[in-house]
Amino acid sequence: xxxxxxxxxxxxxxxxxxxxxxxxxxxxxxxxxxxxxxxxxxxxxxxxxxxxxxxxxxxxxxxxxxxxxxxxxxxxxxxxxxxxxxxxxxxxxxxxxxxxxxxxxxxxxxxxxxxxxxxxxxxxxxxxxxxxxxxxxxxxxxxxxxxxxxxxxxxxxxxxxxxxxxxxxxxxxxxxxxxxxxxxxxxxxxxxxxxxxxxxxxxxxxxxxxxxxxxxxxxxxxxxxxxxxxxxxxxxxxxxxxxxxxxxxxxxxxxxxxxxxxxxxxxxxxxxxxxxxxxxxxxxxxxxxxxxxxxxxxxxxxxxxxxxxxxxxxxxxxxxxxxxxxxxxxxxxxxxxxxxxxxxxxxxxxxxxxxxxxxxxxxxxxxxxxxxxxxxxxxxxxxxxxxxxxxxxxxxxxxxxxxxxxxxxxxxxxxxxxxxxxxxxxxxxxxxxxxxx
Amino acid sequence: xxxxxxxxxxxxxxxxxxxxxxxxxxxxxxxxxxxxxxxxxxxxxxxxxxxxxxxxxxxxxxxxxxxxxxxxxxxxxxxxxxxxxxxxxxxxxxxxxxxxxxxxxxxxxxxxxxxxxxxxxxxxxxxxxxxxxxxxxxxxxxxxxxxxxxxxxxxxxxxxxxxxxxxxxxxxxxxxxxxxxxxxxxxxxxxxxxxxxxxxxxxxxxxxxxxxxxxxxxxxxxxxxxxxxxxxxxxxxxxxxxxxxxxxxxxxxxxxxxxxxxxxxxxxxxxxxxxxxxxxxxxxxxxxxxxxxxxxxxxxxxxxxxxx
Numbered sequence: 001x002x003x004x005x006x007x008x009x010x011x012x013x014x015x016x017x018x019x020x021x022x023x024x025x026x027x028x029x030x031x032x033x034x035x036x037x038x039x040x041x042x043x044x045x046x047x048x049x050x051x052x053x054x055x056x057x058x059x060x061x062x063x064x065x066x067x068x069x070x071x072x073x074x075x076x077x078x079x080x081x082x083x084x085x086x087x088x089x090x091x092x093x094x095x096x097x098x099x100x101x102x103x104x105x106x107x108x109x110x111x112x113x114x115x116x117x118x119x120x121x122x123x124x125x126x127x128x129x130x131x132x133x134x135x136x137x138x139x140x141x142x143x144x145x146x147x148x149x150x151x152x153x154x155x156x157x158x159x160x161x162x163x164x165x166x167x168x169x170x171x172x173x174x175x176x177x178x179x180x181x182x183x184x185x186x187x188x189x190x191x192x193x194x195x196x197x198x199x200x201x202x203x204x205x206x207x208x209x210x211x212x213x214x215x216x217x218x219x220x221x222x223x224x225x226x227x228x229x230x231x232x233x234x235x236x237x238x239x240x241x242x243x244x245x246x247x248x249x250x251x252x253x254x255x256x257x258x259x260x261x262x263x264x265x266x267x268x269x270x271x272x273x274x275x276x277x278x279x280x281x282x283x284x285x286x287x288x289x290x291x292x293x294x295x296x297x298x299x300x301x302x303x304x305x306x307x308x309x310x311x312x313x314x315x316x317x318x319x320x321x322x323x324x325x326x327x328x329x330x331x332x333x334x335x336x337x338x339x340x341x342x343x344x345x346x347x348x349x350x351x352x353x354x355x356x357x358x359x360x361x362x363x364x365x366x367x368x369x370x371x372x373x374x375x376x377x378x379x380x381x382x383x384x385x386x387x388x389x390x391x392x393x394x395x396x397x398x399x400x401x402x403x404x405x406x407x408x409x410x411x412x413x414x415x416x417x418x419x420x421x422x423x424x425x426x427x428x429x430x431x432x433x434x435x436x437x
Numbered sequence: 438x439x440x441x442x443x444x445x446x447x448x449x450x451x452x453x454x455x456x457x458x459x460x461x462x463x464x465x466x467x468x469x470x471x472x473x474x475x476x477x478x479x480x481x482x483x484x485x486x487x488x489x490x491x492x493x494x495x496x497x498x499x500x501x502x503x504x505x506x507x508x509x510x511x512x513x514x515x516x517x518x519x520x521x522x523x524x525x526x527x528x529x530x531x532x533x534x535x536x537x538x539x540x541x542x543x544x545x546x547x548x549x550x551x552x553x554x555x556x557x558x559x560x561x562x563x564x565x566x567x568x569x570x571x572x573x574x575x576x577x578x579x580x581x582x583x584x585x586x587x588x589x590x591x592x593x594x595x596x597x598x599x600x601x602x603x604x605x606x607x608x609x610x611x612x613x614x615x616x617x618x619x620x621x622x623x624x625x626x627x628x629x630x631x632x633x634x635x636x637x638x639x640x641x642x643x644x645x646x647x648x649x650x651x652x653x654x655x656x657x658x659x660x661x662x663x664x665x666x667x668x669x670x671x672x673x674x675x676x677x678x679x680x681x682x683x684x685x686x687x688x689x690x691x692x693x694x695x696x697x698x699x700x701x702x703x704x705x706x707x708x709x710x711x712x713x714x715x716x717x718x719x720x721x722x723x724x725x726x727x728x729x730x731x732x733x734x735x736x737x738x739x740x741x742x743x744x745x
Binding site: 003006007010014018207208211212213214215216217218219220221222420433 | 452485488489490507510513515517519520521522523524525526534535537538539579582
């Protein structure tokens, strides 16, 4: 008798109807979007703040480099002493006063510039002021040495290396970032999925043990059927939750940005800065073109298929281990000692992915880890956008499947014995003994 | 005899621990079979083997003459000692699910569930969650789960624990009715009075070995000591007592009687019959009370376990 569909259905319905599951499903994206909104709003306020800075330039050579910008107004103060200028700035409630003292060596202002203000200014304000003065001074120095500034400006060139494979495929830096983003997203998604829903499977096994219904159930179905039903049912619930998150998150993000008029693109993450830098070197049209060709050049079909297979393979591998742990213990606090060996390879995989694959996607370390079954799903998913030969992918997947079959056998053994064991926390030695029962 | 379930030399070890050592039992069709034994004797292991939860290392179990197959799951209803249901699941859905796991179609399960809910008068529990029920109420649900698929063989492990006397007798009547309708029942219990009351066959397992089995009346006959409980009246009780003591082995006896007279247990040698004793006594005193002492299941249990 095949009860698998029945078990899957119960697990799924039970999970999806669970109150905390529903609350989490709908609250998480709202909280996430609210957070993003708040951050975006705050940084906008910050950017919108108008400052005026007064400048008292006794040397008379740098005062005119400060041009008003959208948020900052510069005012030159002429013919006043420092004390008078300070009073003046305070009276006008300006943000601060930049004081450039007259010194014997006008070109060496290193120690004779001061900034006075009530609040201490941010690093970016100060470095902005410094940069402007430095530029002007070095220009003056060059001029004094008889160099033509116009020539220097004219001599500035930008180099943009066009990348092309031997096969004739054009690639670019944007390409690499795109690949990184795809691989990283896939690997990280798998990682999150395993952690969240693996735990859910484990808890559901423990629940059956503590409520003692397990004996009734397994007098009707085979333990391995029950275990697989649990894993699949919970995963389906997980996929449902993920889809709702993505859809709800997308809609909310759109609504929030539409209603509050916040330009979300303004929030800059480090990656975006990298991309911006990459973009800075080529002009806008090229970028758009690069993005499109980069996207087209991605091994999309390969990526999708590999994602599907490695995701399922990796997830099943880990979740069967989680199920075995749940079966081996009586309550959640006892799971700690068994969790370590599961979490370690996962974290290792993400680290290898983030640090090594980015550096050298086809290097020894990345290659080895993309074959080791416990790390291969994450690492391989991160590598594939950079182009991995099909035979490597197949080999890695074959190893994964073999391990998976072994793990399920192993987990089923532990599960079969463990679900009927109560009382004491088992040791690894006892778990090994169970395999022979 | 027509046996529904036969276990032939079933053995099972867990590591170095031998849980069952060549245990054989035969459960006749339509009987209520008591599976007795102290804690840890191996009863639960044997029951789990019958339920195909674990496999025996050696030996075989036959149901209706052929060895156990996965399809036999629906022929067996099992009420484990450790009771449990999904706490946060609704009563109706839960029983339907468990009945479907036993191979019933959804519609059949619904119909039978309705029958049982009406019979035990718990129809309004359908949408309640188990955690909202009392322990005794949950036990009733568990009982329904056990019997809903009308199995040929019912296995109850300590069926009355957790029931108040009213519900215990309700369940007892249901079990007897199920037996009358053709089911065979295996009872695993420590409560000897329920064995006495309900079982017609029994087996005793101790330290992984079966040490006793058979029809309850046969076992009692085997364990009887040819002892008779006697109550008499005489004008000269001391003299009579003395005369009996010289001839037979005598133990003190307590039982309720209208008269305040001679009460004793008299053990006869093997060759002496009850008639011999009676004819000896009638000449000495007036007999009011004469009963053969039949060992209770409790006595047999304690005596056998102690001797092993």
